[in-house]
Amino acid sequence: MMGGAWFSEVFGDPEEVREELLLQTAAQAVRTHLGVDAEPIWSNVSLQKDCIPQYTVGHWERIDKIRQYLGQHSLPLSLVGSSYQGVSVNDVIFSSKRAVERLLGNEQTHLDTLGCGRGLFTPSK
Numbered sequence: 001m002m003g004g005a006w007f008s009e010v011f012g013d014p015e016e017v018r019e020e021l022l023l024q025t026a027a028q029a030v031r032t033h034l035g036v037d038a039e040p041i042w043s044n045v046s047l048q049k050d051c052i053p054q055y056t057v058g059h060w061e062r063i064d065k066i067r068q069y070l071g072q073h074s075l076p077l078s079l080v081g082s083s084y085q086g087v088s089v090n091d092v093i094f095s096s097k098r099a100v101e102r103l104l105g106n107e108q109t110h111l112d113t114l115g116c117g118r119g120l121f122t123p124s125k
Contacts, residue, residue, distance in 0.1 A: 001052070001088070002022065003051075052087060078102065
């Protein structure tokens with residue numbers, strides 16, 4: 001899955017982008033990140049417009065305030081799901097795992113507790 005607010009900046013007008021370019025970009029990402037050099041034997045490129053949720057300005061600050069409130073008042077709640085700490089399935093699984101670790105009292109240090117987990121796969125400007 002590729003896209004989001006930066007799609008037009010990287011690929012141009014979604015109405016005019018070539019499917020071959022998207023496939024080449026995805027294949028290059030697989031080579032770079034997974035070390036898979038084989039060409040795909042099958043592929044399906046489908047451009048879905050406006051389907052990746054985007055957090056509004058100030059989202060992370062609001063989430064931090066909510067978490068602080070929950071902690072200060074010792075409320076037995078966890079914020080889990082794509083509305084809070086990432087929109088992908090991987091983000092939801094990771095935040096769920098973290099919530100369970102906190103509930104069990106065996107929380108480990110993760111990148112997102114250091115402020116590094118946000119936007120790891122978003123191109124920087």
